[in-house]
Amino acid sequence: MLLKIFDFSTITAAFHLWLSGKMSSVLVMLIEMTIAGMCALGLFVFLGLVLVYMERKVSAVMQIRIGPNRVGPWGTIQAVADTVKLLLKEGLTPDGADKFLFNFAPILVIIVSMLILAPIGFGKGLVIWDLNIGVLYISAVSSIGVIGILMAGWASNNKYSLIGAMRSGAQIVSYELSVGLSLISVVILTGSLQMSDIVNSQANGWWIFKGHIPIIISFIIFVIASTAETNRAPFDMAEAESELTGGFHTEYAGMKFAMFFLAEYINIFIVCAIGATLFLGGWMPFHIGGLTAFNDIMDYIPSPFWFFGKTFFLIFVIMWFRWTFPRLRVDQLLTLEWKYLLPISMVNTLLVTLMAIMGWYF
Amino acid sequence: MELENATEEQDDLIINVGPQHPSTHGVLHIKLKVNGETITDVEPHLGYIHRSIEKMCESHTYRQFIYTTSRMDYLSAHINNQACALAVEKGLQVEVPARAKAIRILMAELTRLASHQLWWGCTGLDLGAVTPFFHAFREREMINDIMEKTCGARLTMNYAVPGGVMADLHPDFVKDVKAFLAEFKGKFHEYDELLTGNIIFEERVKGIGYISKEDAISFGCTGPVARASGVSCDIRKLHPYDGYENLQFEEIIRTEGDCYGRYLARMDEMKQSMYIIEQLIDNIPDGDYQAKTKALIKLPKGEFYQRVETARGEFGVYIVSEGATTPYRIKFRSPGFSNLSALKHMVVGGKIADLVAVMAMLDLVIPDIDR
């Protein structure tokens, strides 16, 4: 069944073999790391541009407008123009700000986003580092991002930034619990933390269909909690409460602000990618267990298409939320997590365990 | 957006909200004292758009001063003009023809609808939902176009004059209004779907900014703000003018007293306005559109007070005349002024985010308050 899906590891293995024939293994490793790094950076930049453009067009369609349509065909080069503008802006450091932390905070946030790209499988065999504790790695590294936000708020030497940063921090830390528990429910059913194992286990159907009700609950909680994790509306009180200031990134201008902005969009991509991998099958085409002919037809569509299609669908849903709902107040936000989502997640995890033990899933 | 921080008295932080706001309320500067997240004191600072209209009107003739009133509460501009025209007519004891009265009511109800549509869009915007703004303005553009064809202006109509209206209706008026009504009725359910039933929205406004009936009367609140607390204060019902006594419509009184009640009161008022327009649009009487009055009007010596119901509440024009061609003193009783004085009572003890919700539901227009 899986033989029909084109395996990119054949290409990478062949390349590795050819390179090892030419030079020593250390050099080979260095070259491969550089290539992987460049690809990741390229993906980063490309995604940033695409997501900014997508957000503006999606919001325009929902508001019966046109959106950017002047710069380039259908406004596609708009994001490039915005980047150039941000680059040319004066990067002001406020008086009395902690210079090292002030400059390091956006870099830390970008580093965290890039690190999480590592275990995600973009296609069959297209993984940077398929480590055996993939899900745990993602959960752990994304927690470091909170430090970047708190650093930014503290180093700005602005009381209002600090309040905004602490609110943001509290929000992210709370919702990490729900995200973690919903990820665990899929891990329980799969029996492995490795991302490629999770994807392979969905060869006879995606977990959202195989795991029926408890996994659907997990998925819904995952989508809500990750919208809150990335500070997107309707949970963006910390930055918009003040359409006043910008929360923790008030004092940032120019390229440093661009880094926060970019990191936010990459975070959205990453959480949607994780959701797509764990619940919707990642690069696995839409299979129905037992219908081999149907599955073979589905396999002809290359795996990166499946992956990006699912991820962008989830990104669209998250953008849809932003332009539809009003904002939650800060205390209502935290009430939602601690009084509603967390107990439901915990009960759901028990249900999933019961389901796994009894084998009540497809 | 300017922002200053200072600490005073232990834990109270002073935050300046305004004068430039992201929302279209106008230039209002509010000094907030917060203790953590809870508001302890609210102090509005007015005067950023004070144009001394009352003093100016003392040197304008009775035909000229009406134009300044459009600039006060610019969202109910026609209703303000109507009030001034009625006050002058009261002094002159002139009989306004039936056609002029019907036209004035039609324009007033269209203005009320337009004002409530803008209010609804901006409420969504203040609370974080950006899209309702576009829905509201899509319909409001239709009303603006109708106004432009007949009155010549989209916002500051200057259409009502002492004696009637300035010009007759445009030939397309009846057709356009009927088309607008049909379209708006079809789209009204979208308004409810987007905000009214939304649980996030309800959590933001239910129970927020409560004011009791006695306090509402004592603070002088009028309009939907007071009607949501159970006070019966619709001037169109209590002291009818211009033919409202012959029309059938309900006064919307609710008992919740909080922001959600005010929201629902305004939504129901929109439906009542549509109902009034439907009653009149096919029955506009024929005849003159303006009664004959002198070019230079001289009101007899005395005092004349006229009250009307604008979209915000009770608007009063108090003219003191000494028999000259210009008034001796004019006082405009603006609804926003009294509604704003109740802000502190409604908001103290709540969170900072509640301030935004309360101000959105009070529907303040600052030029109306500052005059």
Next chain:
Amino acid sequence: MNNEELKSAILAIQPAATFDESGEFLNVHISSELLLPLMLELRNNKDFYFDYLFCETCIDWKDHLMMVYHLTSKSLKHTLVVKGKISNRDNAEIESVAGIWKTAEFMEREVYELFGVKFLNHPDLRKLILDDYWTGYPLRKDYSDPVNLIEY
């Protein structure tokens, strides 16, 4: 209560009041010193129960100032206009009614800055609309501002 009953009831409380029925509402003229007891009675007495002050302003009659209060009762549905005459223009003072009707707080601040009438026992008497450094009382008839005001 109709106008006759109002007149007799008010005369019973305050014999010094005079009446003027030439306009739309019943006007009660009284001097500024005797104002507050009458206002308290108008608000609290259940026969009057004037709970709604819908307009409070001042008129400058060149030799005296006249405070005008438009009152109405929501339950009993009668309307009254009380006019308090302030004879001393240079040192205009009158008791504040902000303790009786809360709407008077803002209205009296506005009259204070535009006419110069000092309200005794007002909870927070300072300028509302004009800038803090403004001198003079703009709405008085003898206000002159050679820079901004054109006199003809």
